[in-house]
Amino acid sequence: MAAVTYELIKKDAKTKARRGRVTTPHGTIETPVFMPVGTAATVKAMRPEEVKEMGAEIILSNTYHLYLRPGHEIVREAGGLHKFMNWDRAILTDSGGFQVFSLGDLRKITEEGVEFRSHIDGSKHMLSPEKSIEVQTALGSDIMMAFDECAPYPADRGYVKNSLERTTRWLRRCKEAWNDRENQALFGIMQGGMYKDLRKQSAEEIVELDLPGYAIGGLSVGEPKELMCDILDDCVDYLPEDKPRYLMGVGTPDYLFEGVERGVDMFDCVLPTRIARHGMAMTSAGKVNIKNAKYERDFTPLDPECDCYTCRNYSRAYLRHLFKSNEILSAMLLSNHNLHFLINLMRQIRKAIEEDRFLEFKREFYGKYGEF
Ligand SMILES: CNc1nc2c(CC[C@H]3O[C@@H](OC)[C@H](O)[C@@H]3OC)c3nc(N)[nH]c(=O)c3cc2[nH]1
Numbered sequence: 607m608a609a610v611t612y613e614l615i616k617k618d619a620k621t622k623a624r625r626g627r628v629t630t631p632h633g634t635i636e637t638p639v640f641m642p643v644g645t646a647a648t649v650k651a652m653r654p655e656e657v658k659e660m661g662a663e664i665i666l667s668n669t670y671h672l673y674l675r676p677g678h679e680i681v682r683e684a685g686g687l688h689k690f691m692n693w694d695r696a697i698l699t700d701s702g703g704f705q706v707f708s709l710g711d712l713r714k715i716t717e718e719g720v721e722f723r724s725h726i727d728g729s730k731h732m733l734s735p736e737k738s739i740e741v742q743t744a745l746g747s748d749i750m751m752a753f754d755e756c757a758p759y760p761a762d763r764g765y766v767k768n769s770l771e772r773t774t775r776w777l778r779r780c781k782e783a784w785n786d787r788e789n790q791a792l793f794g795i796m797q798g799g800m801y802k803d804l805r806k807q808s809a810e811e812i813v814e815l816d817l818p819g820y821a822i823g824g825l826s827v828g829e830p831k832e833l834m835c836d837i838l839d840d841c842v843d844y845l846p847e848d849k850p851r852y853l854m855g856v857g858t859p860d861y862l863f864e865g866v867e868r869g870v871d872m873f874d875c876v877l878p879t880r881i882a883r884h885g886m887a888m889t890s891a892g893k894v895n896i897k898n899a900k901y902e903r904d905f906t907p908l909d910p911e912c913d914c915y916t917c918r919n920y921s922r923a924y925l926r927h928l929f930k931s932n933e934i935l936s937a938m939l940l941s942n943h944n945l946h947f948l949i950n951l952m953r954q955i956r957k958a959i960e961e962d963r964f965l966e967f968k969r970e971f972y973g974k975y976g977e978f
């Protein structure tokens with residue numbers, strides 16, 4: 607029995623949006639889904655009970671960060687990531703490919719893998735397909751991402767073609783190193799930059815390996831939104847209909863709608879918790895910078911349409927006070943709200959697809975949310 611399976615429940619009548627369910631060894635995931643990011647084995651400022659209470663069925667963590675600190679052997683000795691971080695639902699781990707290119711002090715890419723210096727202490731390391739799978743096996747995540755190169759944007763066609771072909775060779779090596787297939791799934795990652803023919807080539811090469819799920823990588827890397835949507839218009843369809851499709855690093859509400867509309871099932875983004883720590887909230891009436899002086903005597907909830915713990919118990923004036931006073935509770939309360947907001951938005955999107963009113967819901971949301 608494969609570790610991860612996908613069931614298509616309903617397709618939207620007017621768009622490629624689809625409602626589905628992913629089954630994993632640590633429970634099922636209703637899709638489309640927004641996955642909270644827990645890079646260093648914690649969803650920042652949140653206790654697992656709170657993340658569970660808001661309805662999250664899967665969270666993400668990161669090979670690059672956990673390999674460098676505390677080290678995957680320590681997590682293995684702790685009984686794996688689920689035990690270590692007290693999270694008994696599903697976990698997806700990224701392979702480290704993206705972080706090596708965006709965080710580490712990049713030394714060089716070879717056919718073998720990538721040599722880099724740790725962003726923590728400058729020590730030298732090598733991540734390869736085999737090493738990435740070894741680390742993710744030690745972490746015990748339900749879904750392991752293949753070790754890939756996320757091509758930079760912009761990048762010329764020749765570079766992108768060579769890079770995607772190496773990523774495919776790395777994926778074959780990841781599949782060779784993938785052993786516990788009953789308990790851990792391996793997802794391939796499509797690359798190909800902003801070149802539709804290269805996206806098709808990458809998709810054909812990775813789908814040939816018949817993996818349990820596939821991600822669309824190499825996007826949300828600084829390209830204009832229109833360009834990302836244009837690429838997605840075609841490349842989602844290059845992936846099989848009976849497997850989950852994960853768009854990596856996406857995103858804010860508008861990007862979630864655009865991705866769902868084009869048939870994407872899974873999303874992740876660090877923004878909800880990252881902007882929360884700077885006092886920026888996502889609300890049904892658009893973004894709110896709670897540090898703004900206009901909230902000094904505003905004793906109404908952050909978002910009157912939100913039923914999260916923060917909106918039920920605290921006022922904007924109090925949240926502003928916490929941020930102005932640099933209180934730790936500020937990050938906790940606003941992270942809770944922002945995650946709840948996105949998880950709740952996906953719940954409403956799933957319901958809209960079930961009721962064949964996805965486009966109407968999207969228009970209604972855009973009308974209220976204002977500028978993104
Ligand atoms: C933000 N835009 C973006 N993120 C991306 C990530 C990291 C997500 C991962 O990195 C962390 O957030 C930066 C999250 O923890 C997430 O974990 C899975 C990608 N990872 C891989 N392996 N390949 C890609 O092509 C890729 C593209 C991305 N575009």
Ligand SMILES: [Zn+2]
Nearest residue numbers: 912914917943
């Ligand atoms: Zn709220």
